[in-house]
Structures are given as structure tokens and as C-alpha cells.
Amino acid sequence: MDWNTEGSTEADEKSPESREVVMVKSDGEKVENQTVTISMCGSTPLLWRVAEIKKCREEVGVIGSLVGSLARQPRQNVRLGRPLEILQEEARLLEETGKATALKHKELSEHKESRSDAVKLYHARLERSYVEQCSLALEDKKAVLQRVINEKQNDHKGNAGAEQAVRERLESLEKSFSFPRSAMAVQLCTARAGFSHCPEEHAFLAADWPRLRDKRSETRFQVYKDLRSKGFYLTAAGKFGGDYLVYPGDPLRFHAHFIALCLPMDEKLPVCDVLAIARLGSNVKKTVLLCSPQDISEEEEVGEKVVYSSLQWSGMV
Amino acid sequence: MDAENVQPALVPIDFSNELLSSSELFQRRSQSHKIPVRGQKDFLPNDSVQQKACLEKILEEHWMLVTEERVERVGNLVNAEWIPEEKLVKLLTPAGKFWQTMGFSDQGKQCLFPEEALYLMECGNLQVFYQDLPLSIQEGYESFLSDETVTYLEYQVFSHLKRLGYVLNRLDARSPSLYKQQLNQPPFSNRSSKHRKRKWSQSPSFRLCNKKSTSSPEVSSGDQKGEIMTSVFLEAPGNLQTKQAFQDETLNSDPESVKAPWRNWWTNTSNEPQPDSLNPSELYWDFSCIFFPDLGSNSANCACLPPPDPSLLPGDLHVPECKLAHWHRNINLKKEHLSKQQQQRDQNRHRCNINDDQEVSQCRNWVEYLELMEKRRNQQQSERLTNFDKHEVMPLAQPRKCSSHRELLEQVSIIQSYDLLVGKPRLSDSDQWGITFNVYQPDIEFKKSYPGKPYTRLCVSSFDGPVPNLHVLKQLSFQSGDVPVTFAVVDHGDISFYCFKEFKLPTDVY
Numbered sequence: 001m002d003w004n005t006e007g008s009t010e011a012d013e014k015s016p017e018s019r020e021v022v023m024v025k026s027d028g029e030k031v032e033n034q035t036v037t038i039s040m041c042g043s044t045p046l047l048w049r050v051a052e053i054k055k056c057r058e059e060v061g062v063i064g065s066l067v068g069s070l071a072r073q074p075r076q077n078v079r080l081g082r083p084l085e086i087l088q089e090e091a092r093l094l095e096e097t098g099k100a101t102a103l104k105h106k107e108l109s110e111h112k113e114s115r116s117d118a119v120k121l122y123h124a125r126l127e128r129s130y131v132e133q134c135s136l137a138l139e140d141k142k143a144v145l146q147r148v149i150n151e152k153q154n155d156h157k158g159n160a161g162a163e164q165a166v167r168e169r170l171e172s173l174e175k176s177f178s179f180p181r182s183a184m185a186v187q188l189c190t191a192r193a194g195f196s197h198c199p200e201e202h203a204f205l206a207a208d209w210p211r212l213r214d215k216r217s218e219t220r221f222q223v224y225k226d227l228r229s230k231g232f233y234l235t236a237a238g239k240f241g242g243d244y245l246v247y248p249g250d251p252l253r254f255h256a257h258f259i260a261l262c263l264p265m266d267e268k269l270p271v272c273d274v275l276a277i278a279r280l281g282s283n284v285k286k287t288v289l290l291c292s293p294q295d296i297s298e299e300e301e302v303g304e305k306v307v308y309s310s311l312q313w314s315g316m317v
Numbered sequence: 318m319d320a321e322n323v324q325p326a327l328v329p330i331d332f333s334n335e336l337l338s339s340s341e342l343f344q345r346r347s348q349s350h351k352i353p354v355r356g357q358k359d360f361l362p363n364d365s366v367q368q369k370a371c372l373e374k375i376l377e378e379h380w381m382l383v384t385e386e387r388v389e390r391v392g393n394l395v396n397a398e399w400i401p402e403e404k405l406v407k408l409l410t411p412a413g414k415f416w417q418t419m420g421f422s423d424q425g426k427q428c429l430f431p432e433e434a435l436y437l438m439e440c441g442n443l444q445v446f447y448q449d450l451p452l453s454i455q456e457g458y459e460s461f462l463s464d465e466t467v468t469y470l471e472y473q474v475f476s477h478l479k480r481l482g483y484v485l486n487r488l489d490a491r492s493p494s495l496y497k498q499q500l501n502q503p504p505f506s507n508r509s510s511k512h513r514k515r516k517w518s519q520s521p522s523f524r525l526c527n528k529k530s531t532s533s534p535e536v537s538s539g540d541q542k543g544e545i546m547t548s549v550f551l552e553a554p555g556n557l558q559t560k561q562a563f564q565d566e567t568l569n570s571d572p573e574s575v576k577a578p579w580r581n582w583w584t585n586t587s588n589e590p591q592p593d594s595l596n597p598s599e600l601y602w603d604f605s606c607i608f609f610p611d612l613g614s615n616s617a618n619c620a621c622l623p624p625p626d627p628s629l630l631p632g633d634l635h636v637p638e639c640k641l642a643h644w645h646r647n648i649n650l651k652k653e654h655l656s657k658q659q660q661q662r663d664q665n666r667h668r669c670n671i672n673d674d675q676e677v678s679q680c681r682n683w684v685e686y687l688e689l690m691e692k693r694r695n696q697q698q699s700e701r702l703t704n705f706d707k708h709e710v711m712p713l714a715q716p717r718k719c720s721s722h723r724e725l726l727e728q729v730s731i732i733q734s735y736d737l738l739v740g741k742p743r744l745s746d747s748d749q750w751g752i753t754f755n756v757y758q759p760d761i762e763f764k765k766s767y768p769g770k771p772y773t774r775l776c777v778s779s780f781d782g783p784v785p786n787l788h789v790l791k792q793l794s795f796q797s798g799d800v801p802v803t804f805a806v807v808d809h810g811d812i813s814f815y816c817f818k819e820f821k822l823p824t825d826v827y
Contacts, residue, residue: 041458042469048455050384065810067473068454069439071385073350075480082383083458085810119449132339140343182392185342188441189453190386238780238808249362252355252379253372 036100038091039083045091045102046083048191053084060099061228062090063235063251071190082190087236088217089224126186134179141177145170215264222293223262226306234260240284241277243291258289258310265292265307278311287312337386345388353378387441397434399447404466406434406445413442418484418763430487431461432475439476471753471777474805477812478775482759488752488774750789752797753777773803773816780808790817 036052038045047053047064056062064086070079086094094100145166152163220243227234233247235256242259245251259281263269281288288311294304337345355375359368396409408427412420419433429437435457437443445452452460462469467487475485622639630636671677680686719725755771757763774797778785785793785804793802794817804815 039455039459041462044469046458050380053383054380066383067810069436069476069480070352070382071387071441072348072382073352074440075482076352077477077480079352079382080810081385083455087809115448115450122450129339129342133343136340136343180392182390184391185346185388186391186394186444187337187342188387188389188394188438188444188451189336190455192453192455236780236809236811238806239811239813249359250372250376252375253359253368254362255358255360 035098036094038086038094038100038102040102041083045086045088047086048083050082053082056086056090056094056099060090060094060097061233062086062094063233064090065235068190087224087234089221089234092221093225093228129186130179130181130184133184137179137183138173138177141173142170145173216262219262219264219293223260223291223306226293227260227291240286241280242288245286246289256286258287259284260289260291263290263292265294274311278313281311282313337388342388345386346390348385348388352382389441393442394444395437395442397429397443397445399431399434399445399452399460401447401460404431404463405429406431406443406461409446415442418765419486421765430466432467432472435461435472436476436479467753468777470779470807473807473810474775474777474812475754478754478756483772484757484759484761484763485754485775486757486765486768488755750776750778750785750793752793752802755800756803771800773801775803775805777805777807780806794819 036047036056037049039048040046046067047056053064056064064084066080066082067085068081068083070076070081072081073079091100091102095102148166149163149170152166224234224244227244227246233249233251234244235247235251237243237245237256237259240259241261243262244260245256246258246260247254247256259277261277277288290309290311292307292309294307356371359371362368395411395413397406398409399406405423406429408420408429412427415433415437416427419437420427420429422428429443434443434445435454438445438452438454438457445457447456447460458469458472461467462472467475478485621641624636624638676689677686680689714725714728719728752774754775754777755768756773756775757768758772761769774793776785776793790802801816801818804817806813806815
């Protein structure tokens with residue numbers, strides 16, 4: 001974790017609006033010019049920051065799947081939270097378009113000096129947060145008591161004694177109020193807070209990206225790129241026995257239309273496999289697409305990079 | 318401090334928007350825990366205003382949920398420290414409710430496995446520090462998950478089931494071992510529980526136990542196999558209860574029984590290669606070579622049985638001679654007496670009457686009868702011989718040589734049945750395929766010290782990986798004993814569970 005964000009947090013605390021501005025700014029400008037960081041967990045590419053996840057979805061159409069527990073309600077599987085696991089093809093596309101660099105995680109920093117400074121900062125920040133939350137809690141309590149007084153005044157039924165008691169409590173609140181440390185709220189950060197890597201470290205770590213470039217992943221990537229360029233959204237389709245589920249619009253709102261099966265031109269497929277996947281596709285009301293990338297030499301005249309054939313059951317009466 | 322102020326300038330990334338301010342923290346203390354419901358999906362996008370609005374609304378909710386950070390009160394958080402050298406998380410403050418199902422104590426310290434710690438971090442119950450700084454969840458993923466601890470895939474399955482409420486623990490040396498868990502399993506625990514009982518009430522169960530372990534082979538050779546197998550699991554060192562029980566037995570046994578060692582049963586097996594019964598890889602006992610005492614017939618007269626060959630017993634286990642009088646009373650010998658006449662009658666019924674044979678009845682004297690018999694024998698033999706000469710074909714089964722359908726089927730079967738587990742090094746593939754977790758159902762009162770029989774055991778694999786072959790399936794299910802093995806197959810965050818069930822075709826047809 002990095003606690004070097006003094007300046008900006010101070011600005012935030014003045015008003016919630018200023019925070020909004022920062023957010024827009026970081027979404028709009030900063031992230032725009034900034035490459036997204038893909039963090040590798042083993043061989044799996046993950047995205048951790050909301051701004052980056054949002055940018056990838058909006059600009060490149062990277063959908064991926066959320067795999068972490070949802071902060072709001074962690075003990076359920078219906079809606080999940082960060083991190084976002086993305087497909088190898090999505091990661092490759094991000095990387096090839098220069099929008100992202102992949103990083104193998106750095107070992108936890110052992111740098112003693114910078115570490116002790118960071119610890120000091122962390123505690124200072126914690127202390128300040130406590131003081132501020134303390135005063136916020138006091139304000140909160142005062143507001144509640146004031147509201148009670150107002151209500152009693154509006155009541156008109158007298159009962160001055162009770163009102164007086166509340167008023168006394170309000171006056172003595174300043175002295176008697178105590179905000180226990182255990183009541184203080186702290187944030188459990190999801191993403192690493194800020195990046196303490198220096199640029200050289202970036203370059204060094206980026207070399208760790210696993211490059212599995214076999215025929216199959218090549219085929220998959222070509223199909224992915226082509227379908228994406230046609231405006232479809234893609235997610236993994238292992239459960240449907242295919243390579244991708246193909247959506248006509250954002251998967252949050254639309255059903256998938258196709259199950260894409262990536263198949264090199266020269267690969268033979270047993271008929272029973274074809275039957276099996278076609279049958280499966282019709283059972284889930286989706287069309288099976290056999291996607292075969294063309295050789296670049298052939299491509300010149302045809303113009304299509306990938307050939308698509310759809311499978312459908314047809315009844316004979 | 319100066320250095321700290323310079324650094325942000327070097328790195329222009331500003332993700333401060335993910336660090337919350339004090340006022341936000343304070344407000345978040347009382348945030349709602351409701352999850353907005355997603356409506357029905359549409360089939361085709363049609364650029365209508367309605368659809369756009371719908372998408373916008375749902376995306377807004379989506380980003381709101383994804384953006385949300387975990388905010389907890391200090392008082393509700395358990396603090397812990399990450400120890401990279403040991404790959405463990407040690408608690409710094411007393412554990413919470415999660416201690417019922419997670420963690421273990423090591424030298425007085427409460428420890429969590431990294432996957433447990435990470436799950437609790439995601440739940441907002443635990444704050445893990447490393448060198449006095451709290452770790453983010455990202456750092457948790459990056460530092461805790463590895464091949465030495467639990468892989469990313471395994472953690473996905475772990476957290477998925479944890480979120481559903483299942484209790485999971487690792488299947489390895491640190492958690493209670495497979496052997497220890499088997500002790501706690503009902504089918505395997507018969508013996509140990511009996512021994513335990515004996516400690517409280519000695520005489521009745523003493524008889525019970527002896528009867529079981531000395532029952533005659535023709536009655537329960539199958540049972541015996543099971544018994545022996547369990548004893549292999551049970552008699553590992555450290556099973557004090559069993560040892561204790563057998564010592565009790567020694568004290569109780571009659572001193573006069575020592576003088577009657579007339580038949581040294583079980584010693585026939587001393588040449589067998591199996592005496593090292595502690596090795597679980599030697600579970601295959603050849604019961605045609607191990608003789609069990611025949612106690613049903615003549616030997617019923619003798620007072621006691623000599624002790625079994627000590628080379629067959631594990632460790633310092635002493636089994637004294639066994640007095641038969643105790644359990645002889647329990648055998649119903651009467652039934653045997655009664656059945657003798659009936660048996661004879663039965664036998665007579667099955668023997669065919671020789672006078673029914675036409676040819677035999679035509680014989681006028683004994684000589685002619687013998688000649689007839691001789692003739693028939695020769696005829697039969699020559700018939701058979703000519704058959705063999707002509708076709709070079711052997712009958713698969715000789716008539717009257719099989720007493721049951723099963724025997725006949727065994728003789729007829731040309732393809733030998735093959736046990737996948739015999740002759741191959743046990744669990745050689747375990748580095749690729751292995752059981753990772755024990756799973757216990759959510760509703761059961763779970764005790765870490767006595768987890769009992771797991772609901773299932775998990776083997777985690779990926780959709781990109783290979784399908785397990787039959788050998789792997791067999792090995793894993795053998796390793797797991799009578800607990801089913803479930804395969805959790807992960808596809809980009811989507812987890813499917815599969816399990817293979819064994820099915821035996823019936824072979825005996827009557």
C-alpha cells in the first residue's frame with residue numbers, strides 16, 4: 001500500500017463535490033493517457049481499479065468476469081466484485097492496442113527506509129482520520145439532539161422539563177462526548193493504493209507477460225478480434241462447450257445469440273462433435289458459429305478475415 | 318518525508334479516488350446492504366430510447382457496486398500478520414466467529430491459511446498487516462496465492478463455496494490428516510468405538526470383539542478383508558485408545574490359557590511379503606494364504622486359541638491367547654445338530670436314482686453293469702479327445718466343475734478383469750491431479766477438532782486443462798475412501814461441479 005496521497009485527500013475532505021471533480025478528472029484525463037495495468041495472478045490477467053475496468057469496457061469492449069466478493073454483500077455469489085478477470089485474448093488486445101501493460105506482481109517491498117516512512121504516514125493518516133471522524137460524530141449527535149428539541153418545541157404541549165433536559169444534554173455534549181476508537185471506520189482497500197513502482201520497475205516487470213502463442217490461441221485471438229471489430233461483445237463459453245458467447249449488445253442487458261467455436265480451416269472435426277455442439281446450442285436457444293480464420297494470402301480478394309458457418313437443426317416433415 | 322513527496326511526481330498515476338476521505342468513511346458506516354435487482358434481458362438491441370435508458374441505469378448500478386470499497390469499524394476487525402516464510406497469517410487480536418470453522422493453533426498462536434485469510438479480508442472481517450502496513454485485497458491475491466499455498470483457481474472454488482456457506486479445509490498434513498479423518502468416519506470407526514466402549518464396560522463387548530475378529534473364514538471372508546483394511550488404517554502409531562484397549566485385554570485374560578498352543582494359526586503367512594502392515598500401499602492381502610481358525614467343528618473342544626503371529630501385528634500391540642468358552646456359548650450349535658437328518662434327505666433327493674436309467678435296468682448282473690459303465694466312460698473320453706484333435710478348441714468350462722453361476726462366469730471370461738490400482742505406483746499423478754479441499758455441508762454443527770466425514774472432497778481443474786482419465790479417477794476415489802470426489806472445473810470465474818459415480822454391473826444371475 002502506498003500512502004503518498006496526502007495532497008489529494010486533503011482536497012477531498014473539504015467538500016464532497018471536489019471529490020467528484022477529481023473522479024471525473026481521473027476518469028477523463030488521467031486514465032485516458034495512462035496505460036491500464038493488467039495484474040497477473042499466476043497466468044490469469046486481472047484488473048483491479050474501477051477507472052481502468054470502466055475504461056476497458058467503454059473503449060475496448062472488454063467485459064471479463066468479476067471474481068471477487070462484492071464489498072456491499074460479500075457472502076453471496078449472485079453479484080460479484082473486483083477483481084475483474086479478463087480473457088487472455090482481451091488482455092492481448094489491450095496490450096496490442098497500447099492501452100495496457102501487463103505486470104507480474106512485485107514481491108512485497110522490503111525497502112526498510114521507505115517502508116518506515118510509509119508506516120509513519122499510515123499512522124498519521126489514521127490518527128487524523130480518527131480526529132475528523134470524532135468531530136463528525138459529535139456534529140451528528142448534536143444534529144440529532146437539535147432535531148429532538150425542535151420537535152418538542154413544535155409539539156406545543158408544554159412538557160418544558162423534558163425539553164430542558166435535552167437542551168442540557170446538548171450543552172454538556174461537548175465535554176462528555178467520547179468517540180471510542182473501535183467505532184472508527186477504516187477502509188479495507190481493494191486495489192493497491194497508488195503505485196509505488198518507479199518507471200524502471202515497470203519496464204522490468206512487464207517482461208514477465210506469458211506469451212503462449214500456439215496455433216489454438218492464435219486462432220482464438222483472430223476470431224476474437226474479428227468479432228469484436230464487428231461490434232459484438234464476447235465472454236467465455238466453457239459451460240456451453242464453445243470458445244466464446246457472442247452478445248449483440250452489452251451482456252448486462254442482452255442475451256447471447258451465438259456460441260462461437262474457433263476452428264482452424266484445415267482442422268477436421270468429427271461429425272459427432274458437430275452434432276453434440278449443435279444440439280447443445282439449440283437447447284440453450286443459441287446458434288452455433290464455426291469460426292475459421294482465413295490465410296492472409298487468400299484474404300486479399302475475399303476481404304473477410306474469418307469465415308463463419310452457422311449450425312442449425314432443421315426438421316424434415 | 319521529502320522522498321515521499323517526490324515519488325508521486327515520478328509516478329503520474331493518481332488513483333486517489335479509491336482512497337476514501339474521513340467524511341466518506343464516516344458516512345459509509347451505515348451504508349445499505351441491498352443489491353439492486355437486474356431486470357429481464359432483451360434479445361435484440363434496437364437503438365430505442367427505452368433500451369438506452371435501461372442500459373444506462375443498469376450500468377450505473379453496476380459501476381456503483383463495483384466501485385464500492387469495504388469500510389469497517391475498527392472494533393469489528395480482527396488484525397493479523399502475514400508471515401511469508403511460513404506462508405501463514407498469524408492473528409494479532411482475538412479471532413472472531415470464523416474461528417469455529419477456520420484456522421488452527423500452532424504453538425499457542427492462532428493461525429490462518431492464506432486462502433482463509435484472503436476470504437476473510439474479502440468479507441471485511443480481517444485486516445492483514447505486513448511490516449506494519451495493511452495489505453490491500455490485491456496484494457493479498459498477489460502474495461497469498463501461489464503453487465505452494467493455494468492456486469488462483471483453487472481459491473476461486475474455495476471462496477465460491479465459502480460464500481455459499483460450506484465449510485472447507487485443506488486436505489494435507491497440517492489439517493487433520495486423511496488417516497485421522499477416517500478414524501472419525503462412521504464406517505471406519507466401528508472398531509475404535511468398540512474399543513472405546515470396552516474401556517467403560519469390559520465384559521460384554523470383550524466377547525463381541527473377539528467373536529468378530531475370529532469368525533470363521535467361510536462365513537465372512539469379505540468382512541475380514543474390511544477388518545484388516547481398517548486395522549491397517551487404525552493401527553498407526555499414536556492410536557492410544559486401541560493400544561490401551563488391548564492392554565486391558567491382556568490384564569483380563571486367563572493365565573491358564575497360555576498352555577494350549579496346539580496350532581499356530583496365521584504363522585503360515587510369515588513368508589508373505591506383507592507383514593509391514595503400516596504401509597498403506599500393502600492393502601492387498603491374499604486371503605487364500607491367510608488361514609483363519611476353524612472354530613465351528615472339532616476345535617470347539619479346545620479351551621483357547623494361541624495368539625496370532627506377532628509379525629503380522631503392528632508395533633507394540635499384544636494380543637493374548639483367546640479363550641473360546643466365552644463366545645462358544647453364543648454360537649448356536651443346536652441348529653447344526655437338527656439339520657443333519659435333513660441334510661441327508663436333501664442329499665438323497667439330489668442323487669438321481671440309478672434304476673431310472675434304461676440301459677442300467679437292462680443289465681442282468683453286476684459284471685454287465687460294470688461293462689456298461691466302462692463303455693460309457695470310454696465313449697465320453699474319445700468323444701472329447703476327437704473334438705480337441707479336430708478343432709484345437711478347449712472348452713471354456715467343464716461340466717460339473719462349476720458350482721455356481723459366478724464360478725462359471727469367471728471361468729468363461731476370457732478377458733481378465735484388471736484392477737487399475739494394482740501394479741501401478743500409487744498416486745503417481747498426484748502432482749497434477751490431487752484433492753485440495755474437504756467440504757462439509759453448511760447446516761451441520763462443525764467442529765474443527767472432530768470434523769467427521771466430509772460431504773465431499775474437491776479436485777480443482779480448469780476448462781483449458783485435460784479431462785481426467787480413468788486411472789486418475791480411480792486413484793482419487795481410492796484416496797478419498799468412501800467420500801465422493803467432486804471435480805470443480807473453473808472457466809473464467811464460472812465454476813461447474815462434476816462428479817463421477819461408479820456403477821457395477823451385476824454379474825451373478827440366478
